[in-house]
Amino acid sequence: MNEFKQLSQEMRQAITAEMKAVLNVIEAQPDLFFGMMHYHMGWRDEQLQPANVNAGKQIRPVLCLLACQAAGGSWQQAVPAAAAIELLHNFSLIHDDIEDASPTRRGRKTLWTIWGQEQAINAGDAMFALAHLALHRLVDRGVAAETAVHALRRFDETGVRLTQGQHADMDFETRDNVSVDDYLAMITGKTAVLLSLCAELGALIAGQDAETVQNYAKFGLNLGLAFQVIDDILGIWGDESVIGKSASTDILTKKKTLPVLYGLSQNSNLQQLYQQETTDDAFVQQAIQILNHTGARDDATERATYYSETALGHLEAAQPSGPASIALQQLSAMLLQRNF
Known part of the structure; x- marks a missing residue:
């Protein structure tokens, strides 16, 4: 039996209902203030008429509820925390889309491309407050x-780390001297700390002792780091038919991912190659050849394995129990056991 699939379906329904209550979703057409947020969440279309856009598996809030249940609590008690985490995540997406000038998200126009940057910034600010x-x-x-x-204190501390991670990510776009350590600190803030908070708050609300809460937090942190590093590997060497996007995009755009930064630190030829203004298929092939020569893939794979094993070690130390424990193991496998 797939406990994750069974439990997460019920949990996602409860999370969505809680978010809709917080974001003032009513049957009547909303005003533009709430309507923009409803659009971003996939509940309304551009005319603010009802819509049902796939919001994905909602891994972060489901992780919070699974951790609560596995730690001996009632996941229903933790639903407000799970909803708050998902709203915090979506606030960051609204602002990220503006900062990255992204025209689409989830196959639809981004908020700012429809109603302008000013209104989109304000909608993100409102969602941040509503998350609290x-x-x-x-x-x-x-x-x-x-x-x-x-929980509120940890939520705000994580919010600061999240925006620090985004700051570093944007800063890296114009910096040539980004180190591997810089990058790992960035993904810790941008990706891993929010997953850490999910597991931590679940255990906290379950009433667990400080050591157990920290084991859940470290499980989430390392889970997030492993997930991002695996993504970096797949972004260069992944099977396009499996990952659903071009495996050469990260190289073509000179994205500063972990393997690239490791390669740049080891090979002057790659440094010279990356100074070229234009990129093409030949650029991609040459870059990958150099990365293979430097052992960049092996280095990233070793890090992914380390973070994965560390995450599972902390989960074991937390001594989760019941069907939610099995679901956490299945979720970990889904995130970590990808072909890299």
Whole structure:
């Protein structure tokens, strides 16, 4: 039986219902203020009429609820925290789309391309504030006020780390001297800390001791690091028919991923190649050849394996139990056991 599939389906429904309550979703057509947020979430179209755009597996909030249940709590109590995490994530996406000048997301126009940058920035700001209000609803689910305040503090600390990661990511676009350590610090903030928060808050709301909560947090952190490093590997050497995108895009755009930064630190020929203004298929093939020669793929694979094993080690140390424990193992396998 696939416990993850079974549990996550019910959990996603509860998370969506909670987010809709926080974002004031009613049957009548919303005003533009809430309507823009509803559009971004996939609940409305450009005319603010009802829509149902696939929001994906909602891995982050589901991880929070699975951790709560596996740590001995009731996942229903943690639903406000899961909703808050998903809203925080989506606030960052609204702003990321503006910062990256991205015209589409999930196959639709991005918020800013329809209503302008100013309104989109404001919509993101509103979603950030509403994410906090979502977290306050923990008390309504019977969570102790002291626990809710602790959760809010960790939520805000993670928000700072998340935006620091985005700052570094944008800064790297114009920097030539980005090191592997710089990159690992960036993905820790941009990707891993939010997954860490998901698992941490789940265990916290379940009433676990500090050591167990930290094991769940470290499980999520290393899970996020492993996931990103695997993505970096697939972005260069992945099977296009499996990953669903061109495996040469990261090279063509000179994206500073882990294998590229490792290669640049090891090989002057790659440094000279990356100084070229234009890129083409020949550029891609030459770059990959040099990366193979430097051992960049092996280095990234070793790091991915280390983060994966560390994540699973902390999960084991947390001693999860019940069907949610099996679901966490299945989720980890889904994220980590990709062909790289």
